[in-house]
Amino acid sequence: MTLPPQPADWPPLTGAAATLAPALLDWAARDDRACPRVCLVTGGRATGKSHLLAWLVAGSDSHPATTVHATVPARGHIAQTLSWELGRQLGYGPIDPGRLLERVAADPRPLRIVIPDLHLAGRGTDDPPSAAPQRIVAELLAPLLALPRVRAAVELDRPELLQAVEPLLLALPADAPAQPRPAPEAIEPPEPGAPGPGWRAATAATREGALDLAVGAGTASRLLADPDHLVHGSALAITAALADRRIAAPRGLRATWAAAGPILSSGELSDPERAAVLHSAALATDPRLAEYLRPLAEQHVWTAQWSRADLRTTGLAPAERGLLIIDGAGRLGLYEPTDGTIIARITGNPRQRPTGLAVIGSGQALGVDPDGRIHLFAVPSAGTDEAPGEGALHQALGRHAAAVLTGAAARVTAVASGNGSVAVGDAEGWFRLWPAGHPSFGAQRPHQVPITAIACLGWPEARNGLRLVFTGGADGTVRLWDSETGRSMPGAVERRNALPTALAAAHTAVGPVLAVAWSDRRLHLWRPADGRSTAVPSVRDIDSLALSPEGLLVCGGPQGTGALRIDLAAL
Template identity: 60%
Template sequence: MTAPQALGPVIGDWPVLDGAAAGLAPALLDWASRDDPACPRLCLVTGGRGTGKSRLLAWLLAGSDSHPATTVHATVPARGQIALTLAWEIGRQLGYGPTGPGELLERVEADPRPLRVIIPDLHLAGRGPADLPAADPRTVVAELLAPLLSLPGVRAAVEVERAELFPGPGRPLVLALPQGAPAFTRPDPWETGPDRTDPRATAGVRDWEQAPAAVRETALDRAVRQGTGSVLLTDPGYLAHGSAAAITAALADSRIAVPRSLRTVWASAGPVLSSAELSYSERAAVLHAAAVAVDPPLAEYLRPRAEQHSWTARWTRAELRTAGLTLDQGSLLVVDLIGRLHEHDPADGRPVARRPVGPGFRPVHIAAVGARRLLAVDAMGRLQLVPAPGAAPGTGAADPFPDHLRDLVLRHNAAVLAGGTAPVTAVAADRGNVAVADAGGGFQLWSAEQGTAGARSHRAHRVPVTAISCLVPPGSQDGLCLVVTGAGDGTVRLWDSRTGRSMPEPVERRNALPTALALADTGAGLVLAVAWSDRRLHLWRLSEGRVTFVPLVRDVDALALTGDGLLVCGGTDGAFALALDLDTL
């Protein structure tokens, strides 16, 4: 006879905990596993320095994955953070990307998950000049944590020295550890820092990459106290390697004189640079990408270091706010946010010409179907064929759309209007194949040669498809076309047109939304680019199953990839291009 399964978490599944904290562990676990209305949504772990507060929260985190009821969705130390930088990291860990406090609250309110968050060291929060509210941990409570905990389904375990710092909402559960000082306390580099006589502790550091971590973390705090913050903030080396939280807090003080463009650059780069997972060369590449169109001298200074990384920003055009884009015979075709079609030079983003799309039709997605012709989708999910410049629709050789392709488009639109087919959400095309994705979770693959006889329908996902790309592999002789789909369930799947089946497991599954896809045959083989809603770009070398992560400084809703590694990205914040080092992917 099998033993019955435990209904709740078992404390024996957690690591052994000793000292005073061990006595509070059962109460903390009981709080973490309850979801009834009578259970406080806030648990405060209080006590003096060295009494075991952090160890108790670390104990809860260490075993939290052993039972669904205790899953922790975000753990963000508040030490040295202001409300903005703390929100960036909470949003990143929840799968939203680095979001400001307002957007974070909106995303959490719409999130169906019951969210559990751990915030160590709240009493050490705050950054920047001491006379400003951002330096006070109570500002983090008022601007971020209290509003967050007022939302249904959010619960937090927070470390503070005294419960008075965070009084609610409601009546929190307080787990108090002894207040006495420990017998031994290791020196804290945050408070003591390097000796003031150490030249690396001043703004005169020349090689910030080689400077000790404590120096990079505390240098700007010291400079602000000494009134030399503006000197350090105009040091490009420090901007690429210094503390993102300290820089963000200092730039929020309008009394610190810096070039106006720097605050604009940091507004884009700061959320990305606040992530601890970036290498130093990648930090330089991110800062360079944010500066290309805003601060040319800073971008030029950073360019040699940025080019040592596997990707580098080639150009940025913030004015080119983009709904959809595609590459066609050496030209970049872009649909703007009001449905106008532009032709640009992909090498630098320079505008070349305007393209007519027909009266009364405002496309949001486009795909090149050969000979400078396009298949477009509007916001209602209807399709339209856009002829080459100078060609009139329906004029035979001047408008060489195959009759069966026109027939497929007409049939599809009629089915959408009649409610028999879900509206189109994305399109892609390659070498005579057209892939049309829809809001019902499926896609159709059309063959330009075979017409309706070659049309196939596939149920890709159970939720709307958000992005699609297709490619005929080089040397394919049997009609093979690879199709990649991304959907609102956070999965990206690879399909084989011969079998109509996807790979058994998704290429990726994440707690984010795939917003754009691009599949290309490159010098490194087949490469798949996936843009995600949390401002991450993943580059897959499909033959090896290897992936490279690229942080994005802007939202991306459209992608196009060339064989030599130029990746063009578009979104509501503009368009930009990255040069990829394919050999290091």
């Protein structure tokens, strides 16, 4: 039996807010239908509203009934940026309000959300609707709070701002009159120019408030045309300014910011990484901006090498003469990994439209169609003694494809190859490994849910031909199996509140490296030998990866394909 949460498990709380703490805790822990799903915390300025919500969040993890899944202070946000941050914390990635509402509606979890400072939301001049808190309520919070599994504690100065259905109202004293939002300090922005000490050396207050002042003065276009300000200025303010179509912006900037803004809005990136993100997005939309940003971007551990928004992919894999890619129309092509140009178009069956790829040598590749069936097809090669379709590996894959077709084997969900081995994952959490020159290791089940991504890495020169298989599952874990023990590691390599969508592994100068793409637009690069990792934000959704020994990481998905140059020694 689980005991109810106790106020003693929370940090000490003093002042007027302490008198309301038991009622807030009781509300947070209840899930019965009689309990309001929305709690409004109101009161005058400096009466402890924010302190009370911070107290709830600080102790929420001490009991499963009070876990808070997302906390986003609304000050300075518009609906779009608030949605990005909510999506990030809920494990969906930074997504716009419409997609956020869809994801929350499909989420089986009972979600608890805390929104401080709703009355201070909005950004921009007084007349655009985006500048008012009411716009966030109408576009995002009201439909979000109407979803049955969502419960929220919201801070505001007056309950009329959020017309929730029968909320629990916790009111602190209102004797301290509400104060107008303080005006930003006077700022003299640096002159636009080449990358230098100007915006980089500016104070945090200057960076945060400059565009807000420029919007009020009607000079926002000047700052939006300054690439140095795009790197160092407030991402929330830039997003709000670009949302106002009356404000002129350089050609291509809105498209660039649509890709980069959701990442930059997290506020967790260094200046070189902000430049790297902007540079990555601008490569496909604004080459002049990308070239301007390149020197600063190259100071970071990763830099985008090329990007093609027109090359939407459903699968890619390293091949003997380049990179094998399936584009969004289901066409197969061989591409140059260093710049994304096409080398050769490959004839295939357009009805198969494979969604995954693995090159298996002997001039052949393995693809998976949307129904989870395996297909073998020829690819250009430098020649081989083995004819396509011959050999024990091809025969084994053919038998497995037949088993899937007849229902004797589960639907295939992921395929990979490496050093002559082929790994196939399925919808029931099993994978099968066929290593070249060795007997099959049989079926392994690292997950109890569908495998969403798979990668394999072999050491042909090692005794018994050591193989590692990495699997990503719909349970949000990445697991490692090795052929030496024949078992998966007892713990997950990584566990997150997101789905691993693609894996790639390679032998490099710093040892084996694993790349993991997640559904929330994050890439993680791991060194399995010592557990070190580096997180890389992505400006696009990724469903396929290819990693070269030199550190070129090619990422493909529905918004296009691009390549990052990774400094592997800095992992």
